[in-house]
Amino acid sequence: MGLSHNTAPVDVRERHAFPVHTMGEALVALRDYEAVREALMLQTCGRLEIYAELEDYEGGVNQLRQFLGNFRHGGIDDMDSYMYTMLGSQAIDHLFRVTTGLDSMLIGEAEILHQVKDAFVEAQRARSLGKSLHYLFREALNAGKAARTQTEIGGASTSIATAAVNFAKQHVGDVKGKSIVVVGAGKMGSLVARRLKSEGCGDIVVLNRSQERAASVIASIGVGRAGDLPAITGALQNADIVVTSTGASHFVIAPDDVRTAMSVRPERPLFIVDIAVPRDVDPDVATIDGVRVVDVDGLRGVIDVTLERRREAIPLVEEIIAEHTERFAQWYQARVAVPVISSLVKRAESIREGELERLFARCPELTDRERMLITGTSLTMFSKLLHTAITKIRDKAIVNQDEALTHASILNELFDLEIAAMQEEPGLRLVAE
Secondary structure (H helix, E strand, O other), rough: EEEOOOOOOHHHHHOOOOHHHHHHHHHHHHOOOOOOOEEEEEEEOEEEEEEEOOOOOOHHHHHHHHHHHHHHHOOOOOOOOOOOOOOOOHHHHHHHHHHHHOOOOOOOHHHHHHHHHHHHHHHHOOOOOHHHHHHHHHHHHHHHHHHHHHOOOOOOOOHHHHHHHHHHHHHHHHOOOOOOOEEEEOOHHHHHHHHHHHOOOOOEEEEOHHHHHHHHHHHHHOOOOEHHHHHHHHHHOOOOOEEEEEOOOOOOOOOEEEEEHHHOOOOEEEEEEEEEOOOOEHHHHHHHOOOOEEEEHHHHOOOHHHHHHHHHHHHHHHHHHHHHHHHHHHHHHHHHHHHHHHHHHHHHHHHHHHHHHHHHHHHOOOOHHHHHHHHHHHHHHHHHHHHHHHHHHHHHHHOOHHHHHHHHHHHHHHOOOOHHHHHHHHHHHHHHH
16 A cells, blocks of 8 residues: 555655654554554655555555554545555565566666665564565565666666756756755765766765764765755855755755845855655745755656666566566465475474484494484485475465365374464464364
């Protein structure tokens, strides 16, 4: 369930954004909803999405909506016309398109893979992942890496950060000799600063809530100056271009800050590119004379020529998506067989070990080599005997879960397997009952 740049304008996305520092808390809260078995939240400048495995579809979706309203302490009625809900294979395909960059605002952007990985790590920390989403996101991240290494989908330097710089160049001209202010020293701010440096810009000021973090960015690019956010009014007085990307939940650049700065430079225009969601720049700033503000949605029109090469790679990326989707689907279908197989192997191994122990106790004269040969023979017999049963139940689970459950029930009755192990998967609860 979610909304993205494809369905919602930036003012809607920012209104419902989850600040980064609350994501762990949100996931912990989401775990407490009865119908939600597993969950992960993905928040980027272009999307807010919840991926979840649910006990049942209708109840689970209602609880996800309830969570969004409760955690944000407000209604989500204004989200109705912007949100999408995807079920099963549609949701899986969507995630793979996200990680490979096909669903990005700029096709093949590199940042999304890192953002999905960060969301995966955050969900692991919050312990909101179970077997299904853990495997799904590992497979999705692998698909994203494969798309970037095996195709040209990420073959050139095109990203939101690059688009911001290119957009500024289109409207201001060559950035060489221009005074630049970068607000925010996170991943996106660092990319913007690095890109500006590569364009030959030497007058760069990086501002951040932590001046130490800003100084680290300046040190990495080798030019410019660092400062903290309270210095923003003074920095604006000398700036030609401002690119802002913080994780703040409030406006960082207010109209009064800009008016004060423009009062000492009335004839000198100021160009601001705001790529943060929620936005860093109060929309009223755009009404000030001499100031132009572009938000992240305004960058849609920026198309680098390299994107044509990326579009040519889409069929190859879709083949990668199909391959990884099929791999996950087979695992997901076969997972109902795992507890049965595990219990069967455990039961057989217990019998094998017990019989060997009794044999060795009755025959203390056996040498170490003889004991080793007997143990090896028992393992070979054990493996050959179980191989057919294990293979068939796993294959049946992929093709027909109902038939696989019937086989599982028969195995459970014949071998007196552990019911507790079988109850780990919802489908096998039927067998247990």
